[in-house]
Amino acid sequence: MINAQNTYPISGARTVFNGLNSETMFVAQTAPLPELALGEILVKVRLASICMSDVHTITGQRIEPTPSVLGHEAVVEVVSHRRPESDLAVGDRLTFSIADSCGQCEFCLAGFNQKCVQLFKYGHAKLSDGSGYNGCYATHIIIRRGTHVVKVPQTISDRCAAPINCALATTMCAMEYVPKIKNGRAFVQGDGMLGLYTCAALHEYGYEIVYCSGTRLQRSPFIDRFGAIPLYNDEILTEETNKIDVVVEVGYF
Incomplete structure (x- = not known):
């Protein structure tokens, strides 16, 4: 199994959103990639798509904490991980849940993980919250321990896979009631x-x-x-x- 001690890039690049009324709305940064904690996965972003919620954020229709790295729709590739019980391997393409949850609070135990008392959402978090690689408009993301991941079959292209974890997931959740x-x-x-x-x-x-x-x-x-x-x-x-x-x-x- 791949772990945090394996060789992987020491730095990555990210686009930081500073807010609509800031002097510089977006800044391109190079920053170190932190060591992985138990349960985390380092992935590189193969392709990210732009959700309308991100458009609403940069146009002021939605308020998010800043500075931040926006973006939550993407298909990613495993670089390294510390999930020893998983069958993940370097090079696996993944889609992942937008919400990271604890799995132990009353909401998680009731099946409402997106209402977790420790809820974290990729692309909607302040830069200082965790690794600093929290959004998809970057070269890499650190996927947290409580995030569900699914391998993407080779028959599905990156372009088709990128919006799966938001737009398609939202649609199919609603379709359960149709x-x-x-x-x-x-x-x-x-x-x-x-x-x-x-x-x-x-x-x-x-x-x-x-x-x-x-x-x-x-x-x-x-x-x-x-x-x-x-x-x-x-x-x-x-x-x-x-x-x-x-x-x-x-x-x-």
């Missing part, structure tokens, strides 16, 4: 990433017709490729109002 209706009809409100994923998921659930509406007409080709019918006027929906089995609202994402 009934599987063969030949059913569904309406998705929102043509962002979550909307596209929802269209695909509903199609896989067996829905015969899926409509998707939004505000970005340029998304029409993507909606079609994800198994739905683009809807940018009310005509079809008016006719279909009493025929829709499920409505999923994912606007603004």
Whole structure:
């Protein structure tokens, strides 16, 4: 098993967000990579994607602690680790849970890990909180002990894998509450990433017709490729109002 004593890069690079009203909003830094603690994994970022929550942060619509390294959607590669009981190996591609939790508090024991009393979220933490490599807009991340990781099959490209741990995970969590209706009809409100994923998921659930509406007409080709019918006027929906089995609202994402 790989441990903290194995050779790995002594430094990495990161993009630090100092806040919307700071003199320099973003700064590129080179900083040492700390020694790994038990249970931690050093990974290099293969590809990061930009979540709308990050856009909201840099435009002032969402307030996050600063300075920080933003970014939580990424596919990463194992460089070194201190999880002796795991089957992780150098070079493994991983996706990981955005939330790191203790696994012992009342919320974790009840299955609500994202409400953990010691909750830590990648890309949403101050630079001084932990390793300093807490976000995906960097060359490396230190994955904490309470973070769940999953190996990414070679059949899935980096581009497809990067948003898995946020956009796709959010979609599939919501889909647990959507009934599987063969030949059913569904309406998705929102043509962002979550909307596209929802269209695909509903199609896989067996829905015969899926409509998707939004505000970005340029998304029409993507909606079609994800198994739905683009809807940018009310005509079809008016006719279909009493025929829709499920409505999923994912606007603004």
